[in-house]
Amino acid sequence: MVELTDCEIEVLSAAEPPPFSLDERANIDEPVRLRYRYLDIRRDQMQRNLRLRATVNAAIRGAMERQGFCEVETPLLWQPTPEGSREFVVPSRLHHGSFYSLPQSPQIAKQLLMVGGLDRYYQIARCMRDEDLRADRQWEFTQLDMEASFVGPMDIMEFVSVAVLDAAEAATGARPSTIDTITWLEALDRYGTDKPDFRFEMTLQDLSDVFAATTLKAFAAPVVKAIRVPKGAEFTRSRLDALTERAKALGAGGLAWFRVTAEGLDSPLARHLSDVERDAFARVDGAVAGDLVLAVADQHDVACRTLGSLRTEIGAPPVSEGPHRYVWVTDFPLFDAVDAHGTPIPAHHPFVMPHPDDVDLIETDPMSVRALCYDLVLNGWELGSGSVRIHRADIQRRVFTAIGMSDEDAQNRFGFMLGAFRYGAPPHAGFAFGIDRLVAIFAGEENIREVIAFPKTQTGADLMTGAPSSITAAQLRELGLPVPKGT
Helix, strand or coil: CCCCCCCCCCCCCCCCCCCCCCCCCCCCCCHHHHHHHHHHCCCHHHHHHHHHHHHHHHHHHHHHHHCCCCCCCCCCCCCCCCCCCCCCEECCCCCCCEEECCCCCCHHHHHHHHCCCCCCCEEEEEEEEECCCEEEEEEEEEEEEEEEECCCCCHHHHHHHHHCCCHHHHCCCCCCCCCEEEHHHHHHHHHCCCCCCCCCCCCHHHCCCCCCCCCCCHHHCCCCEEECCHHHHHHCCCHHHHHHHHHHCCCCCCCEEEEEEEEEEEEECHHCCHHHHHHHCCCCHHHCCCCEEEEEEEEEHHHHHHHHHHHHHHCCCCCCCCCCCCCEECEECCCCECCCCCEEECCCCCEECHHHHHHCCCCHHHHEEEECEEEEECCEEEEEEEEECCCCHHHHHHHHHCCCCHHHHHHHHHHHHHHHCCCCCCCCCEEEEEEHHHHHHCCCCCCCCHCCCCCCCCCCCCCCCCCCCCCCCHHHHHCCCCCCCCC
């Protein structure tokens, strides 16, 4: 308590009672907090989060400057790019019927900076993607964006590691150890995902060899994978049924479960197994009495991803809890799916350099082409992605053709980029990671809205300002846009 005596009081600004308590212990509905965000920011937790964000940004900038990178701001009004997400567009007042796109990332701009001879670029970049919102995703987000010439994957991973570890040390007071590395295929085989969470076990075990000649129809599949759930034998039958339905929803034909007991396996399928098969399940990942074994028999990708999703849903702690476990994921495929017409879909974006040994497979066997790609993952959240870029116009055109883009379309959309390559583009590579996600984990928050000053809701609304909102008929006419009848 502070006692004031012999003083004059001047009212600088009148203040009404706030619509909710600013006490940290108060339980306030999030919509109310977002409606009065300017008051919510007064709370100690929000003050800490926003100041922590500033600390992280400063550490990142310091790390990049120290490594010889130059900060350059790239345009927000840009040309559409095929990055895999819907874009926000801005109508042009001077060119009716034409639109700018807000950048999903500065991808093409930073590649052109490499052509321009700026060997090391970075930016704390604002980006926009019109995709479904969730705990780790907002329409507007901020990323460290960087690019460098005459480098390979290991160089970029080292640059980024320095920035991330510097940020971690500034935010937490402790510098993490060296970041682990795993290939994309190893991550899929062992964790069932390309965003592996290293904080807990329950790794996928391959039993395909054991069941190669099985007579049991349920396991007659190209791949049989299993995971051990420690102490999972206590799961009720209703929960096991729910897990089975979840596996089917994920694309698997079904889910086999086995309770491990002192007497053997407890499961409707146990009596149909051979002694060798029964023993394999009983010993999965060192299983002991009281554990549960879950198994999926299917195509490789389906079996791995189904069990990977169940592994996370059952065993993963909240993303903000436990140690911070970073991991680099490398050696992604260039294409990871095909559309309804059988056209390959890029795993990242169409500017990724194919592995030099696989370039000749682009036309004949595109799904087997490897990419010079790498992702950074923290506690099961993808922080960011990067790759060696295509710097040759001939290879870029081949990739465009593979994804169904005609020469005319490629020229209309990216002629400026292909034209720049004619003047000698250096080999280059880059990366970008989400600062919102990184700060949220450092702050112990499960939702990135808690580290953003003025976020959107899960429906994309700004409850404080009322955005999005309509504009007047006069504004529509000025932009050359249709005016609703009767307006």
